[in-house]
Amino acid sequence: MDFEQADAVNQAIRLLSLRHRARAAALLAPLGLHPGQEVLLLELARTGPMIQAQISEAIGCEPPSVTLMTRKLEASGHITRTPAPSDRRASVVELTDSGRALADQVKQLWCTLAEETVTGLPAQTVGDLPGVLRTLAGNVDTRQPRPSHGRRAPA
Amino acid sequence: MDFEQADAVNQAIRLLSLRHRARAAALLAPLGLHPGQEVLLLELARTGPMIQAQISEAIGCEPPSVTLMTRKLEASGHITRTPAPSDRRASVVELTDSGRALADQVKQLWCTLAEETVTGLPAQTVGDLPGVLRTLAGNVDTRQPRPSHGRRAPA
DNA sequence: GGATAAATATTATGCACATAACTAATATGT
């Protein structure tokens, strides 16, 4: 691949990252949320109570980041953290009533953002988009070891 | 759009942002660069000397961020900042020899990253990718005022 | 069962990027 194309791809990803995040921040601000926190709320709403290690895995953030996120959401009363009975290292994270209500609002907002984001694209492209983006993300996943080249790792 | 789809889109963008940036960071580290700095070097290599306000516009970062980026790249000797003769507010940013050499290395690395990123996607999809991503980024641009809905603002 | 390894969470620290508030220089309007 020549530099022009490569730059187009990398730059576009970078710009999209900045803008999408900024727009999410603008939409979340009225709810008193900062970007990143919404992901945690949605994950808890989807999956139910879970420990931080599971959250870390689910939302793709490192444990120290999860510590900070949960601490802040706990401080604002949207989640609780209780020691796990079976494992005294772990702490179970759970939505409060306030958190559940907020998650519902976030869901709506999430739809608004997604629709806004894909405006003007043909339905076909929109349908393929999540798969394509996930492939891209998987290809540059720094957690998994780099496959030597071109071949996909087996399941 | 229902929540499932919206979440798929938003989450995929978020994950791609995190991973692509992390991978870029891993590749740039051996060159002594942090992600973000490479964009400035490439822009200077492409366009030539420019003042910070132009850089801010070109790379999509706010002026205070540009101040920090340029300061650090100046400290590491890859760029110079000289007062503009015609406008004493502005400072002209320019690549040094070291910066030009580094930019060449970054170009190669940029190709590696892009190829790695799009691995496994059909050529058609890869070809369309920059355009699609730029559309997405444009749709959520917080700088431009939001069009009330669906209509594009006139030039 | 006692040493050792692994897992969970946290603290400390560093980076990019943002907004708000500010200074200094240039344009502009009467």
Next chain:
DNA sequence: ACATATTAGTTATGTGCATAATATTTATCC
């Protein structure tokens, strides 16, 4: 020409996320 508005850049501050180092608990292996 002078008051005013705009523009270029900086400083101060706050956010998310990362890595490295650390305690504490649990699992594993003779």
